[in-house]
Amino acid sequence: MLVSAKEMLTKAKAGKYAVGQFNINNLEWTKAILLTAQEMNSPVILGVSEGAGKYMCGFKTVADMVKAMIDELKITVPVALHLDHGSYEGAKKCIEAGFSSIMFDGSHYPIAENIEKTKELVDTCNKLGLSLEAEVGAIGGEEDGVIGGGEVADPAECKMIADLGVTMLAAGIGNIHGKYPENWTGLRFDVLAKIQELTGTMPLVLHGGTGIPADMIKEAISLGVSKINVNTECQLAFAAATRKYIEEGKDLQGKGFDPRKLLAPGVEAIKATVKEKIELFGSANKA
Ligand code: 13P
Secondary structure (H helix, E strand, C coil), X not given: CECCCHHHHHHHHHHCCCEEEEECCCHHHHHHHHHHHHHHCCCEEEEEEHHHHHHCCCHHHHHHHHHHHXXXXXXXXXXXXXXXXXXXXXXXXXXXXXXXEEEECCCCCCHHHHHHHHHHHHHHHHHHCCEEEEEECCCECEECCEECCCCECCHHHHHHHHCCCCCEEXXXXXXXXXXXXXXXXXXXXXXXXXXXXXXXXXXXXXCCCCCCCHHHHHHXXXXXXXXXXXXXXXXHHHHHHHHHXXXXXXXXXXXXCCHHHHCHHHHHHHHHHHHHHHHHHCCCCCC
């Protein structure tokens, strides 16, 4: 069932667990995540970055594929189709294409402009019954070999954005997209606690879920994180399983070159990763 992320995240915040956002790249990815969420009886959020949207032939193709898949696979758990780190223009396109949830990442704008653009999208999303995620404090990551520490959000700015009526709020607390560097100093729980204190019942979002140790994930959930984004970890699992298949020469045996066979170990690896995260986040049987 395609729904906005509002109800599932409100329940998660109240129940002290988190719903996973898993980013999708193609049909296999989408199918693996949907089937695992159904098997685990867990709500789930499918994340689509602007780049992945382009790769999959546009947001409309993605929305139509996801809706048809939910129908064909008889997926009854709540599923939100969510634009990840959307631009203002990308947000509008996804709204038109039939996404049920939008992230507008205005964190690179000065706070006044972030507020203005977020506010406009709050109104549009509210009218259409869509959920909206906003961001304060850019999430770090690796770019051209330079590793950023991850910008830490100002709790007062978080409060300003939360008060605009967004559904959920992503705040940088030292988290990073991709693998964490050896010298990473961990999440800023002091800042997270302050943000939660100021924003109350607002579900908080933790980006860069790949490689965050289980104890830190649990502590983040206890401090109000109700949505956790995972992308790279599924990619690494898929790549490792595919590499193993080829290195074992399985593509050269019989019809092992058939894409349905060649991609199967990768799909199973994604399923195992998603299952593990759902268990860790505590969203199993919360559909
Ligand atoms: P990772 O790729 O580090 O898991 O981050 C995912 C994410 O935050 C998507 O917005």
